Amino acid sequence: MSPFTGSAGRTEQWEHLRVTEDDGVVTVTLDRPEKLNALTFEAYADLRDLIAELARTGGTRALVLAGAGRGFCSGGDVDEIIGATLAMDTARLLDFNRMTGQVVRALREAPFPVVAAVHGVAAGAGAVLALAADFRVADHSARFAFLFTRVGLSGGDMGAAYLLPRVVGLGHATRLLMLGDAVRAAEAERIGLLSELADEGRADETAAALARRLAAGPALAYAQTKALLTAELDMPLAAAVEMDAATQALLMNSADYAEFHAAFTAKRPPAWQGR
Numbered sequence: 179m180s181p182f183t184g185s186a187g188r189t190e191q192w193e194h195l196r197v198t199e200d201d202g203v204v205t206v207t208l209d210r211p212e213k214l215n216a217l218t219f220e221a222y223a224d225l226r227d228l229i230a231e232l233a234r235t236g237g238t239r240a241l242v243l244a245g246a247g248r249g250f251c252s253g254g255d256v257d258e259i260i261g262a263t264l265a266m267d268t269a270r271l272l273d274f275n276r277m278t279g280q281v282v283r284a285l286r287e288a289p290f291p292v293v294a295a296v297h298g299v300a301a302g303a304g305a306v307l308a309l310a311a312d313f314r315v316a317d318h319s320a321r322f323a324f325l326f327t328r329v330g331l332s333g334g335d336m337g338a339a340y341l342l343p344r345v346v347g348l349g350h351a352t353r354l355l356m357l358g359d360a361v362r363a364a365e366a367e368r369i370g371l372l373s374e375l376a377d378e379g380r381a382d383e384t385a386a387a388l389a390r391r392l393a394a395g396p397a398l399a400y401a402q403t404k405a406l407l408t409a410e411l412d413m414p415l416a417a418a419v420e421m422d423a424a425t426q427a428l429l430m431n432s433a434d435y436a437e438f439h440a441a442f443t444a445k446r447p448p449a450w451q452g453r
Contacts, residue, residue: 188235192228194221196246202239202393203386204232211247216255217303219262222278225307229284239393239452241288242385243311244295245304253302253325260329275335278303282337285310286408289401291392295385296320301360306336309345312404313373315385316363322371323360333358344411346370396434397452 196207206228208215232238245251254260263271285292285307294300294311301323308314308322324342326335333339333355343351346369354361367375376384392400402425410418429435433451441448 189228189231192224194218194224195228197228199238201390202237203242203389204238204240205242205244205386205389208243208245208251211245213255214249214252214299215245215247215304216252216258218255218258219274219277222281222303226277226281226284229281229288233284233288233290238290239397240290240389241292242295242382242389243285243292243307244382244385245297249298249304250294250296250300250320251304251307252299253304278336282306282310282341286337286341287405289404290397291389291400291404293385293389293392295382296322297379297381299323301325303336306338306341309338309341309371310336313385313388314366314371315374315376315381315388316366316372317376317381317384318363318378320363320366320381321360322354322366323358324354325358327356328358394450396438396448396450398432398434399429402429 194209196209198205198207206225208217208221210216210218210221229241232241263274266274291313292311293313293315294308296308296314296316297319299321300308300316301321302325305322305324324333324335324338326333326338338355339351342355345351346354350369353359361369361371363372363375366372374384374388406418406421406425410421413421433453434448437448437451
């Protein structure tokens, strides 16, 4: 994470999202419960800008992405997005689709773990937002549906065709992206889409507990692990092993590595500093 920032300060109020912070855990709640948290152009842009700002300003040790009301996120708003895109030319459509992809890139490239807390529907773009998180915690009410072909578009939207095969395998990804069928929580856990299946009604609580655990841990080690998981997806083994070696050499000079040894010697828990 770079310590160098521009003149813009941290945004205190986000119009299209509910943002809270507690001891290094930032919770971002999609907050249109009357529309099952359907995304608008502005909500996409706020997500893109918020995650980039959190990464730039520092202090965030874990992020929880949640949805208010009866579901996580029903995807793009049919009236406000699909209706509007029918009137756009190709250049404008490319700008929009690049923006949605920038949200996914921001989630994957953020230097802190992201936990998606899913209950009820996670459809279309909502399913991809959950997919882009590092951890997906869902209760038994959750159902995931990658609906893009159902509206006549490619299933490879927002990086889904890149990420999903790497999470659940090519066979399951082909079925989910081509057919757009809903996958309920039990099957999502079986195929590896979930990190943890929570008790009914406790997805948010379980995700928050995981985020607190991550926030209390070695932030620098987590950030580098996440970066390597993403960077090495398409590397040959020799390049991946070399990147691992360079990363470990740098981290062996970190304050956290020295702190582990001091804590182990003193028989106490480490006081991680994230540097």
